[in-house]
Amino acid sequence: MAAVTDATLVLRTLEGDKTAFAELYDRYARLVRVICYDNTKDLYKAQDLAQEVFLRAYVKLGELKKPDRFGPWLVSMARNVGREFRRGQFRDRHLTVGLDVEVPPTEELKTPNQRLDFLEEAIEKLDGQEKLALHVYYLQGKDVAETRKILRVSRASLYRLLAGGKQKLESYIREKEKSN
């Protein structure tokens, strides 16, 4: 059975079906979190910011003129929210609704691993497009068509971005491990 398209889920959400929006959340939450993380450098704050992105997306969903462009639209919104955060204007406007959640300190969320630390440093140094290409490609199931749609690039450009990005990551990690 063919998967339900984003467009269909958007239209169902507009008809009042919140489970349709939850499905969209499942498809894009990880990607939105990593985009937020690029700005916050803190997993907990990234989670919080990502929730804000989805809340805004939900409220503004009626403004999306092309429902099949939900993915690129959401990514754009995530990047804007990330920029707001960096400018220091983000305030936690969430209502925490009756859920007593004990959130572990940020350090506990990450598995301590030096190589992963180097990787994170390397990702931080990547060009914006390369970084986004890697995020989208890996978090959207290595779907070339989907990644191209979100980045609005040709197949050749996408391969260049992915190859270039990975090469830089490998070089950086190799250098760091040598000097350590």
Place this chain on the structure above:
Amino acid sequence: MANHSIENDLKRYYKQFEVDHELLRGQLISQLDQAQRPTAPRRLYLPPAVKRVIAAAACLMILFAGMYMLIGGDSSQDVYASTINKFSQLQSVHFKMNTLGSGEDAAIEMWWRRPHDMRMEVSNGTIITNNSDKRCIFNPLDTKQKLRIEEGSGGSAPEFSLLSLAGLDWLFTDDLPKLQDGIDKSVIKDYEAITYKGEACRRITCEKDGYLYVYIVDGLTKTEKQAPFYEVNVYGDLEATRLLSHMELLDVDADLPDDLFIIKE
């Protein structure tokens, strides 16, 4: 040394963003109940195949509309009056506007709800809200500026002067005789069928008080269709060389929440 691959490293890196996904999902769903429910725009989303059929039909419609206008039917003045009157009946409007009316280029997004509730977001980050009680001004990008709260200024809010400079304030009046006067004073200079974003529309060019207004209106203005006009350009001269403002309607008669028109401390 272990033979790591960058693929494995990336896989492990991205795994951390799956932490607490189900919990966060549950939280979001709970929050959606309290969020403003999105509503579909009055323009319908159409699958590409249907759009192609409609585009072909639109070509025929333009032809028929032209013939209709030639052989009689709605006069351009009737269509124009209907357009302006439709705007006057709106309870709320959400629009974007670029204006050079104040001498500087300003891009704003505005929500307006009858009679005087207004929210304006300017491209420099400034947010201004106005309702019957309070007027708030704040720029989250300016760390030195604090939220300023004044008494609500109703219909004399300074933001209306921006609309005035843009040549568009007369559309927002509650004074129907004044609006009718504006309609009567308008002289239609040009009236043509066009295709706008794939739909059959009409472009109405008219002159009023030394300004030139170019409206894009729906092709079926007499039906109960959506916005009274989709876009309007206002020129400060009749030769259309000096663009004062460009307004694009984003939504009409949406159920705007009260807290849109106030900035909380």
